[in-house]
Amino acid sequence: EPEVTQTPSHQVTQMGQEVILRCVPISNHLYFYWYRQILGQKVEFLVSFYNNEISEKSEIFDDQFSVERPDGSNFTLKIRSTKLEDSAMYFCASTEWPQSTDTQYFGPGTRLTVL
Amino acid sequence: DAKTTQPTSMDCAEGRAANLPCNHSTISGNEYVYWYRQIHSQGPQYIIHGLKNNETNEMASLIITEDRKSSTLILPHATLRDTAVYYCIVRVPGSARQLTFGSGTQLTVLP
Numbered sequence: 001e002p003e004v005t006q007t008p009s010h011q012v013t014q015m016g017q018e019v020i021l022r023c024v025p026i027s028n029h030l031y032f033y034w035y036r037q038i039l040g041q042k043v044e045f046l047v048s049f050y051n052n053e054i055s056e057k058s059e060i061f062d063d064q065f066s067v068e069r070p071d072g073s074n075f076t077l078k079i080r081s082t083k084l085e086d087s088a089m090y091f092c093a094s095t096e097w098p099q100s101t102d103t104q105y106f107g108p109g110t111r112l113t114v115l
Numbered sequence: 116d117a118k119t120t121q122p123t124s125m126d127c128a129e130g131r132a133a134n135l136p137c138n139h140s141t142i143s144g145n146e147y148v149y150w151y152r153q154i155h156s157q158g159p160q161y162i163i164h165g166l167k168n169n170e171t172n173e174m175a176s177l178i179i180t181e182d183r184k185s186s187t188l189i190l191p192h193a194t195l196r197d198t199a200v201y202y203c204i205v206r207v208p209g210s211a212r213q214l215t216f217g218s219g220t221q222l223t224v225l226p
Contacts, residue, residue: 004158033213043159045213056213091158102208103149106158
């Protein structure tokens with residue numbers, strides 16, 4: 001069964017450093033998402049991406065964040081200058097919509113630890 | 116999207132049916148009920164969704180009341196691997212908009 005994959009599974013970085021989290025969405029999916037979950041808190045939406053453009057973004061997704069689809073398979077989330085409060089699990093998701101149902105399928109997540 | 120209310124936690128004996136309730140009294144006519152679960156900080160996993168008819172798939176059954184103000188997710192034979200946080204989300208399908216996760220129900224399946 002096709003699945004969303006994410007790398008790395010765990011990223012440790014120093015405050016102020018740039019990090020890039022990578023995702024490979026399911027191959028025929030067209031809408032992509034990033035969510036995050038701070039330890040013990042709810043899963044929060046960050047951004048959605050369609051047709052090489054940001055479709056929606058939350059208040060969390062400020063100028064420190066950017067997303068890109070650099071090739072036909074990868075979808076990346078970049079944090080330019082990490083802060084302690086960026087420590088969280090980051091989940092990528094994708095959906096077939098508008099081709100079919102908009103059920104979102106999630107990857108296993110990247111645990112980001114900012115020291 | 117309509118607001119949902121779920122119990123904070125529930126226990127279920129292994130092998131028994133787990134019935135997880137969700138209230139969504141402000142649901143509108145074009146909103147569906149979706150269920151996802153999250154096993155210990157893994158990525159959320161889609162379970163099932165429905166509009167007004169009962170739905171069943173290989174994972175679970177979804178029972179929606181006639182007035183659509185509440186629903187129940189049923190795991191017919193719970194196993195230890197079903198221990199997870201279960202989220203009930205109400206939204207309009209086909210919009211590809213974000214999912215809004217609440218606190219969900221922590222289901223613990225006991226041996």
